[in-house]
Amino acid sequence: NTNTVGQKFAQDLKPMLADLGLVNRGTKTSRLEGSTYVNGDTCDYYGIIRYARKEGMTGVIIEHAFISNEDDLELLKDESFLRALGYADAEAIYQNLDSFYEAYRENQADADAIAAIRDAAPNSVFRVYNPFSGDHVSTLDKNEARELVCSGWRYEGVKWENPTSGEPIWRICNPFSGDHFYTKSKAEVEGLVAQGWTWDNDGNPVLYGTTKDAEGAVPIYRLFNPYATVGTHIFTTEKSEYDTNVARGWTGEDVAFYGLKSGTAPAPSEPSEDPVEPPASTGTPIMGASVTTKDALATRFVQAMEREHKSYPAIYAEKGAATPREFAELLWDQAVAEGVRPEVVLAQIMWETGWLQFGGLVQPDQCNFGGLGATGPGNPGNVFPDVKTGLLAQVQHLKAYASTDPLNCECVDQRFNLVTRGVAPTVEELGGKWAVGEGSDRYGYNIVALMNANLL
Numbered sequence: 001n002t003n004t005v006g007q008k009f010a011q012d013l014k015p016m017l018a019d020l021g022l023v024n025r026g027t028k029t030s031r032l033e034g035s036t037y038v039n040g041d042t043c044d045y046y047g048i049i050r051y052a053r054k055e056g057m058t059g060v061i062i063e064h065a066f067i068s069n070e071d072d073l074e075l076l077k078d079e080s081f082l083r084a085l086g087y088a089d090a091e092a093i094y095q096n097l098d099s100f101y102e103a104y105r106e107n108q109a110d111a112d113a114i115a116a117i118r119d120a121a122p123n124s125v126f127r128v129y130n131p132f133s134g135d136h137v138s139t140l141d142k143n144e145a146r147e148l149v150c151s152g153w154r155y156e157g158v159k160w161e162n163p164t165s166g167e168p169i170w171r172i173c174n175p176f177s178g179d180h181f182y183t184k185s186k187a188e189v190e191g192l193v194a195q196g197w198t199w200d201n202d203g204n205p206v207l208y209g210t211t212k213d214a215e216g217a218v219p220i221y222r223l224f225n226p227y228a229t230v231g232t233h234i235f236t237t238e239k240s241e242y243d244t245n246v247a248r249g250w251t252g253e254d255v256a257f258y259g260l261k262s263g264t265a266p267a268p269s270e271p272s273e274d275p276v277e278p279p280a281s282t283g284t285p286i287m288g289a290s291v292t293t294k295d296a297l298a299t300r301f302v303q304a305m306e307r308e309h310k311s312y313p314a315i316y317a318e319k320g321a322a323t324p325r326e327f328a329e330l331l332w333d334q335a336v337a338e339g340v341r342p343e344v345v346l347a348q349i350m351w352e353t354g355w356l357q358f359g360g361l362v363q364p365d366q367c368n369f370g371g372l373g374a375t376g377p378g379n380p381g382n383v384f385p386d387v388k389t390g391l392l393a394q395v396q397h398l399k400a401y402a403s404t405d406p407l408n409c410e411c412v413d414q415r416f417n418l419v420t421r422g423v424a425p426t427v428e429e430l431g432g433k434w435a436v437g438e439g440s441d442r443y444g445y446n447i448v449a450l451m452n453a454n455l456l
Contacts, residue, residue, distance in 0.1 A: 001103050001107075002052070002053050002056065002057060002058045002059070002103045002104075002107065003041070003044075003053060003058075005058045005096065005099045005100060005103045006049070006058045006059065006060045007027065008096060008099060009058065009060060009092060009093070009096045009099075009100075010027040010060060011027070012092045012095055012096060013062065013088065013089065013092035014026070014027070016088040016091060016092060017064065017085070017088055019088075020081065020084050020085065020088065021075065022064065022065060022072075022075075025063075029044070030044065030045035030046060031043065031044065031045055032044065032045045032050065037053065037054065044059075046061055048061055049061065055107075056103070056104050056107025057100075057103075057104055057107075058099075058100050058103060058104070062089065064085050091418075094418055095417070095418055095419075095420070096420070098419075098420045098423055098433055099420055101432075102150075102423075105150040105151070110149060110154075110155060113149045113154075113155035114146055114149060114150075116155065116157070116158075117142055117145045117146050117149065117155065118142070118146070120142065120158050121158075123140065124140070124142075124158040125138055125139070125140055125158065125182075126138070126139055126140075126142070126145035126155070126157075126158060127139075127156045127157065127158075127182075127183075128145055128148045128149060128153040128154060128155055128156060129153060129154045129156050130148075130152075130153050130154075136156075137153075138182055141283070143283075143429075144283075144428075151441070169182050169183070170182070170183055170186060219239075219255040246449060246452065246453060247453065251442065251445045251446065251448075251449045252448070252449055252452055254284075283425070283426025283427065283428045283429060284344070284426050284427040284428060284444075284448050284451075285341065285402075285425060285426055285427075286340060286341060286344050286398055286399075286401070286402035286403075286424070286425060286426065286427055287339050287340055287341065287399070287402050287403050287425065288339070288341055289341070290332075290335075290336075290341050290342050290343055291341075291343070291456060292343060292455070292456055294329060294332045294342075297328055297332060297342055297343060297346065297455060298324075298325045298328035298329050298332070299325075300454060300455050300456075301324055301325075301327075301328040301346060301454075301455065302323075302324045302325050302328070304350075304355075304454040304455070305324050305355060305356075308355055310355040310356065310357060311357075312324050312327070312356060313356055313358075313364040315364055315365050316364070316367075316387055319365075319367055319385075319386040319387045320386045320387045320388050321387040321388075327356075327387065328346060330387060330388055330391060331345055331346055331349075331391050334388065334391045334392040334395045335391075335395050337392075337395075337408055337409055338392075338395045338396060338399050338407065338408055338409060339399070339403070339405070339408070340395050340398050340399055340402070343451050343455045343456060344398070344427055344447070344451065345391070345394060345395055345398065346451075346455060347447045347448070347450045347451035347454070347455060348370060348394070348398070348427075348447050349369040349370065349394070350450050350454070351443075351446055351447050351450055352369060352370050352371050353369055356369075360374075361374045361376070361377070361379075361380040361381065362374050362380055362381050363380065366380065366381065366382070366383045366384065366390070367383070367384040367385070367386060367387050367389065367390030368381050368382050368383065368384060368390055368393075368394075369390055369391065369394050370393075370394040370397060370398075370434075372393060372394065372397060372413070372414070372415055373414065373415060382414050382415070384412070389412050392409060392412050392413075393412045393413040393414070394413075396409070396411060396412065396413040396416055397413045397415060397416060397419070397434075400413070400416050400419035400421055401419055401421075401422075401423060401424040401429075401430065401433060401434060402422070402424055402425050402426075403421070403422055403425070404421045404422040424444075426444070427444040427447050427448050427451075428444035428445055428448065429444060430443055430444040430447070431443040431444045431445070
C-alpha cells in the first residue's frame with residue numbers, strides 16, 4: 001500500500017508547486033517490466049521508489065523544475081523561490097506523515113497475521129502476545145488486534161468466536177508476571193501449568209462463549225497496570241474490582257468480550273446461516289451526542305478541580321470564562337456546535353494541561369488547551385484571543401481526526417488542514433497521532449480513564 005500513499009502525497013503537493021509558478025505536469029509512473037514485487041505488482045523503474053517499497057516505505061521523486069528551461073532556470077537562481085520549494089515539500093510531507101507511518105508499520109508487521117485478522121469471522125476473539133513483557137491481550141476489536149500486531153506483538157489467532165454457545169473457556173495465571181489470559185484450549189492450559197503457570201477456578205472452566213445479548217451474558221472487563229515493571233493487563237468479571245483498580249490509577253479499557261459463568265452453559269447451538277453483523281469498535285467515540293448533560297458535566301468538573309486541589313487560572317476572567325463552571329459550559333457549546341462529545345474535549349484538556357495548571361511549553365494566557373502547534377523549545381504553539389476561540393480550535397482539531405464531515409463553524413484551528421481526516425474516530429486511536437513519542441500509545445487510554453473517573 002506504500003504506492004497508494006505516495007500517490008496521495010503527490011496529489012497534495014502538485015497544487016502547492018503550481019502556486020509557485022511551476023507547470024503542473026501531473027504524476028507519472030514508470031515500470032520495470034519483467035520484475036515484480038511480492039504481491040505481483042510490476043516493479044517501479046526508478047530504484048529510489050522500488051527499493052523503498054521493498055522495505056515497506058513510501059518513495060517518490062519530485063521534479064521541481066528543469067535547468068534546461070530558461071524560465072525555470074531563472075526561478076532556480078532565486079533563493080526565496082528555493083526556500084518556497086522546500087516549504088512546499090515539507091508541508092506536503094507533514095500532511096501525510098500519519099499515512100507514511102501507518103503504511104510503514106503495517107508493512108513491517110506479520111502480513112499473514114494482518115490478513116488473518118482482516119478475514120476473521122465476525123465476533124472473533126483475537127489474542128495477541130507481547131514478547132517483550134509477556135503480557136497477553138484478548139479483544140473483539142479487529143482494529144486493536146491489527147494495531148498491536150503492527151506494534152510488534154505476536155498474533156496467536158482466534159481463540160474462540162463469541163456466538164459459539166457452550167464452548168468452555170479457561171483462565172490461567174502466570175505467577176511470575178501476574179499476567180492472566182483466557183483460552184478455550186485445555187491442552188494449552190495443561191501445557192502452561194506444567195511450566196509453572198497456575199489454574200484459576202480449580203482447573204474448571206470459568207466461562208462459556210456467548211454473545212453480548214444472550215441471557216446471562218457476563219461482561220469481561222480489561223485493565224492495564226501502568227505501574228508494573230513491564231506493564232500487564234488483567235481481565236475480570238467483577239465491576240467493583242474494575243472500578244477499584246481504575247481509582248488506584250490503572251487504565252480502564254472497558255469490556256473485552258462476553259461469556260457465561262461456569263455452570264450456566266447453554267446447549268450448543270446450530271450454526272446460523274444468517275449473516276452476522278461485525279462487532280462495533282470497543283473504542284470510545286469522539287463524535288456524537290454526550291452521555292451526560294451540560295449542567296452535570298460542569299458540576300463534575302468543578303467538583304473534580306476541588307477534589308484534586310487545583311486552582312483555576314485567574315487570567316481567564318479577562319478572556320470570557322471567569323470560573324470553572326463557565327469554562328465547562330463554554331466548552332460544551334463549542335463541542336456541540338461541531339458534533340464532538342464535550343466530555344471527551346474536557347478530559348483531553350485535563351490531561352494536556354494537568355487540570356489547567358499547564359507548566360510545560362504552553363502558558364495559560366495562550367488559551368491553547370490541546371497543545372496545538374507546540375512542538376518543542378522555542379515553539380510553544382498557537383495563541384488564541386480568548387477561551388471560546390481556543391476551545392473551538394481544539395474541538396475542530398479533534399473533529400479533523402475523528403471525522404470527514406465539514407466544519408459547522410468558521411475554522412479557527414490553524415492546523416486543521418494538516419490532519420489526515422478521519423484517521424482516529426475513537427479517543428484510543430489518538431495515540432501516535434495527536435500525541436507522538438515515548439508512551440504516546442497510551443495517550444488516548446489516559447484520556448478515557450480521566451473522563452470515566454471524573455466526568456461521567
